[in-house]
Amino acid sequence: MVITQIKCYQAGLPLHEGSYKWSGGNSVEVFDSTVVAVHTDEGVTGYGEICPLGAAYLPAYAAGARTGIAELAPQLIGHDPTQLALINQAMDSAMRGHPYVKSAIDVACWDILGKVCGQPVAALLGGRFGESFALYRAISQEAPEQMARMVGRYRSEGYTKFQLKVGGDPDVDIERIRLASKELQRGDVLVADANTGWTQHQAIRVADAVRDVDVYIEQPCMRYEECLAVREHTNRPFILDEVIDDIGAVLRGYEDRAMDVVNLKISKVGGLTKARQIRDLCVSLGIAMTIEDTWGGDIVTAAIAHLAHSTPPRFLFSSTDFNSYVTVSIADGAPQRDGGRLAAPPRPGLGFTPRMEVLGKPVYTS
Ligand code: MG
Numbered sequence: 001m002v003i004t005q006i007k008c009y010q011a012g013l014p015l016h017e018g019s020y021k022w023s024g025g026n027s028v029e030v031f032d033s034t035v036v037a038v039h040t041d042e043g044v045t046g047y048g049e050i051c052p053l054g055a056a057y058l059p060a061y062a063a064g065a066r067t068g069i070a071e072l073a074p075q076l077i078g079h080d081p082t083q084l085a086l087i088n089q090a091m092d093s094a095m096r097g098h099p100y101v102k103s104a105i106d107v108a109c110w111d112i113l114g115k116v117c118g119q120p121v122a123a124l125l126g127g128r129f130g131e132s133f134a135l136y137r138a139i140s141q142e143a144p145e146q147m148a149r150m151v152g153r154y155r156s157e158g159y160t161k162f163q164l165k166v167g168g169d170p171d172v173d174i175e176r177i178r179l180a181s182k183e184l185q186r187g188d189v190l191v192a193d194a195n196t197g198w199t200q201h202q203a204i205r206v207a208d209a210v211r212d213v214d215v216y217i218e219q220p221c222m223r224y225e226e227c228l229a230v231r232e233h234t235n236r237p238f239i240l241d242e243v244i245d246d247i248g249a250v251l252r253g254y255e256d257r258a259m260d261v262v263n264l265k266i267s268k269v270g271g272l273t274k275a276r277q278i279r280d281l282c283v284s285l286g287i288a289m290t291i292e293d294t295w296g297g298d299i300v301t302a303a304i305a306h307l308a309h310s311t312p313p314r315f316l317f318s319s320t321d322f323n324s325y326v327t328v329s330i331a332d333g334a335p336q337r338d339g340g341r342l343a344a345p346p347r348p349g350l351g352f353t354p355r356m357e358v359l360g361k362p363v364y365t366s
Pocket of ligand 1: 193195218241242263
């Protein structure tokens with residue numbers, strides 16, 4: 001089997017809540033998502049999706065994904081999409097870095113492999129642990145009272161894990177964490193994710209002020225060394241996200257005892273092939289993970305679900321169902337949240353059918 005053509009589609013994904021806000025005054029109203037279709041000579045087509053969280057979150061942006069795929073795609077024609085290591089080697093030889101550009105192509109190739117084998121991708125990634133897995137809900141950065149209300153609202157919908165978008169004014173953030181924690185019930189999990197927004201001294205102030213609150217601190221500062229300084233100061237459990245962008249970063253963090261949990265985003269590390277390597281390493285090292293992506297719709301949610309569902313529950317801290325945040329569905333049969341939990345589709349490949357009437361005409365054809 002060989003790749004004969006690669007196409008890109010663009011989808012705008014508006015948010016049910018109107019906007020999503022995080023540190024640094026960043027916000028998104030409509031996510032700009034790119035769907036990749038990888039066609040083969042045997043008539044099997046695989047799909048992947050890449051949706052950066054705007055341009056200011058990671059070194060990635062939506063138009064860059066499409067430009068990068070247009071650069072890469074012609075060099076993949078004639079390769080066997082079911083040979084994932086070879087496909088990844090071909091992508092890495094043709095383009096240095098830019099993991100987010102490669103992610104949707106890699107995911108589409110996993111979809112093809114699953115369809116060819118007649119197996120769900122979760123089975124190929126190790127198997128299905130249990131019936132479903134727990135999700136977290138991201139709470140957009142708003143006034144403290146509003147964020148506490150949203151925790152209560154999403155709690156009533158079945159979520160038990162909540163991630164507050166902080167990383168703003170430290171005094172307001174302390175109030176955000178304290179008020180939100182009052183909404184929790186026994187067994188709930190609260191994370192304060194600063195998304196690199198605090199300076200080191202601000203982060204230490206906030207961490208000190210919430211020493212008596214049952215809360216995890218996530219990625220307080222921009223640089224790894226700053227985060228490590230905060231980690232060494234605080235008694236709160238600690239999550240690293242933005243700085244964990246490859247396997248070397250996980251190993252460095254492990255050696256330094258720099259985190260208790262990592263946030264593993266599929267497109268941040270270049271696709272399911274590399275995310276699985278990191279996932280398996282973290283399981284071996286005893287590091288729990290939030291398994292998710294930067295953002296996305298039904299196709300990203302399906303890819304997340306297959307990786308999360310095939311992860312031992314003990315090490316799956318939480319995961320995300322981005323398709324329930326957005327108003328547009330781009331695929332039928334994608335996983336749908338049930339309360340605060342999600343399951344990977346049991347069908348071959350990623351298990352969905354793209355809605356071509358929503359995706360429209362391709363914006364790129366190789
Ligand atoms: Mg994060």
